[in-house]
Amino acid sequence: MTIAVYPGSFDPITCGHLDIIKRAACLFDELIVAVFDTPDKRLMFTTSERLQLVARAVADIPNVRAEKYSGLTVDLAHQVGATVIVRGLRAVTDFIREFELALMNKHLDQGIESVLLMASEGYQFLSASLVKEVALLGGNVDGMLPPTVLEAIQSRIKSTTPGS
Ligand code: ADP
Numbered sequence: 329m330t331i332a333v334y335p336g337s338f339d340p341i342t343c344g345h346l347d348i349i350k351r352a353a354c355l356f357d358e359l360i361v362a363v364f365d366t367p368d369k370r371l372m373f374t375t376s377e378r379l380q381l382v383a384r385a386v387a388d389i390p391n392v393r394a395e396k397y398s399g400l401t402v403d404l405a406h407q408v409g410a411t412v413i414v415r416g417l418r419a420v421t422d423f424i425r426e427f428e429l430a431l432m433n434k435h436l437d438q439g440i441e442s443v444l445l446m447a448s449e450g451y452q453f454l455s456a457s458l459v460k461e462v463a464l465l466g467g468n469v470d471g472m473l474p475p476t477v478l479e480a481i482q483s484r485i486k487s488t489t490p491g492s
Pocket of ligand 1: 335336337338339342343344345348414415416417418422446447448451452453454455456457
């Protein structure tokens with residue numbers, strides 16, 4: 329039985345992330361989507377909100393569950409019995425960072441393999457940060473986010489926009 333973890337900040341989970349999750353769920357017996365507690369990023373959602381949005385988005389995929397974590401991804405992998413770290417690779421932008429991460433994780437633990445899945449054609453240029461930016465400016469982000477995430481972003485924007 330092969331268990332894989334898919335770590336990220338998921339602020340929030342997008343259709344690009346979900347595409348990687350569905351494809352990885354077909355490759356491994358169990359997939360844990362691991363929501364990193366303290367990414368070095370300005371966040372729109374708290375850890376428990378990000379976790380809840382991921383949990384809702386994967387609720388209908390039987391071999392996938394969501395967990396939050398802090399610390400090293402390889403340590404989380406050990407705790408949950410995973411031997412694979414899944415990541416997504418978008419056109420050009422992700423390559424160097426993902427290469428660095430994969431080599432560092434290999435250095436930290438020889439027993440854990442990184443598996444990089446190419447982003448699907450329609451999601452190559454989709455990033456959570458850009459979706460948030462466009463949504464905050466009132467742009468149309470239909471088809472980029474799972475429906476519950478779209479609702480969460482819209483209500484977050486309403487609650488933080490003065491006079492709304
Ligand atoms: P982001 O880079 O959008 O802030 P994360 O830090 O949560 O997202 O990324 C987690 C993983 O998901 C990374 O490996 C990242 O490259 C991948 N990923 C993010 N967006 C997409 C997408 N649209 N298609 C495929 N993989 C993606």
